[in-house]
Amino acid sequence: MxxxxxxxxxxxxxxxxxxxxxxxxxxxxxxxxxxxxxxxxxxxxxxxxxxxxxxxxxxxxxxxxxxxxxxxxxxxxxxxxxxxxxxxxxxxxxxxxxxxxxxxxxxxxxxxxxxxxxxxxxxxxxxxxxxxxxxxxxxxxxxxxxxxxxxxxxxxxxxxxxxxxxxxxxxxxxxxxxxxxxxxxxxxxxxxxxxxxxxxxxxxxxxxxxxVAARNATADNVAQRVFAVDQDRKRELLSHLIEEHQWGQVLVFTRTKHGADRLARHLSQDGMQAMAIHGDKSQGARTRALAEFKEGKVQVLVATDIAARGIDISELPHVVNFELPHVPEDYVHRIGRTGRAGNNGQAVSLVSSEERKQLQDVEKLLRRSFDREIVIGFEPRQSFSGHAPSAAARRPAQAAGRGRPGSGAVPSGRARRA
Known part of the structure; x- marks a missing residue:
């Protein structure tokens, strides 16, 4: 060496x-x-x-x-x-x-x-x-x-x-x-x-x-998961995932500045320490939000793609795509915020039926396909094929077990394949 x-x-x-x-x-x-x-x-x-x-x-x-x-x-x-x-x-x-x-x-x-x-x-x-x-x-x-x-x-x-x-x-x-x-x-x-x-x-x-990496490759030590959910229930599902699995430090991506502000307010109302950073924030506000996120004072940082460039937290465990980006290469940049310097990370994407094309573009770029998972209680009204789920699919599956507190994993039995 x-x-x-x-x-x-x-x-x-x-x-x-x-x-x-x-x-x-x-x-x-x-x-x-x-x-x-x-x-x-x-x-x-x-x-x-x-x-x-x-x-x-x-x-x-x-x-x-x-x-x-x-x-x-x-x-x-x-x-x-x-x-x-x-x-x-x-x-x-x-x-x-x-x-x-x-x-x-x-x-x-x-x-x-x-x-x-x-x-x-x-x-x-x-x-x-x-x-x-x-x-x-x-x-x-x-x-x-x-x-x-x-x-x-x-x-x-x-x-x-x-x-x-x-x-x-x-x-x-x-x-x-x-x-x-x-x-x-x-x-x-x-x-x-x-x-x-x-x-x-x-x-x-x-x-x-x-x-040093294949073109548009993602790190092997980043676990990537896709959860199918209706657009109007994404905020509720995100709060559920963070609270249920005790995620302590989460970077969430939205497409718009307004969406970042709105989501940060929603998470704050749910009792989390959440802040938003984007181009309309003053430099002082962006610097303070990032510093408090790094120090653990802010649990959830909601960011647009541009504002998130340069965020370097060596052990950031969770990145969430609240909305998939329009440009598939941005997906690679986003999830590259976790799994840095050899550490393990988890990237979760909340995907609605309206985002089928964006997900397909990401899969084409990465040359891989993702299972569409469903969290019990958050079943989408429309499947990715454009059809409503069957009655059997809508019935909640029996929870088989829970993950360790703070492990960051979604417990088995709490989510199923779409």
Missing amino acids: SSFESLGLSEPIWRAAAERGYTSPTPIQEQAIPVVMSGVDLLAGAQTGTGKTAAFAMPILHKLAVTAGSASRAPSSVRALILVPTRELAAQVEASVQLYGRYLPLRSLVLIGGVKINPQMQKLRRSVDILVATPGRLLDHIQQRSVDLSHVEILVLDEADRMLDMGFIRDIRRILAVLPKKRQNLLFSATFSPEIRGLADGLLNNPTSVE
Whole structure:
């Protein structure tokens, strides 16, 4: 088994990692770190939760530390630029940079929207070694001429697939136009769609490709279950599952901001500590909700896809798709919030008959089919075939037993196949 030291990283970096209990690189780190250290461009495919942030943060810190102070730079100039799609992910990435670089004389900074721009402009008056930014706020600074990107040596596009999904391609091209042509480019993506391939072809120069999971694969240690239920009973079923099986920490996905707020209110009325995060919430409110969820003060966090990017909780046990996403690849991103760093997780989808097509799209993407389970007392009026269940199917099955309290498992006999 290799170590961070054997990959060529300097002692201050692997010492900082060891202090947090990270002594052996993950597969993506083992493959990507030597490539980044060599200076060539990289196209990396890695699912969320595989340790991809350290796969680029560690070697970038090493490279910049080696040449720190070797050349004079103008104030506000940046040496490495990491572009990410959301504020939460930006904060997470910059925290990792600080963690692994704690013993190095390097300065990092995060630029995100939702907060005042003037304090950021003040901080940019000093040189920044590593800048982590969302595209929109970085463009604000470019227009204000408060940031100098003419000395960027390394560019990272993290979660490039999500940036394309969110419509950032135009912003990215505007940012690329002000970067020096001679630089190292690193592109990380969970999926390799034709659009991602096109972006990579235009950005990367003879890149090395690494991929540690099958395209659009889900982690083997995440148990995936589908419960058939009528749309108007989903909220009731979710409350039942959480209370019946004593789920202590649950991340729930909805399609809309309004739906997230409404569901969080419903769960709160049922006696749970629940909060919602989405793009209309202030950055302060989103940060507080996420912190309280990580600390266990909030039991259920209801989120939209965009707001949930960057949520990194190493032992999150449960993810629930309250509604299936319209884009099947988003299913992979959602359930990747659980089962991280080798831990087991459970992903539950509450699926109504109106969502037949979305479920079929997910099954086609994953090349697998799911059993449609029914929880006794929540039998749907319409089956997935569009027909009402027979009288025999509607009769409650006798409960055969209960799961262990807190185990998170749905007890046998409490659910049956649809």
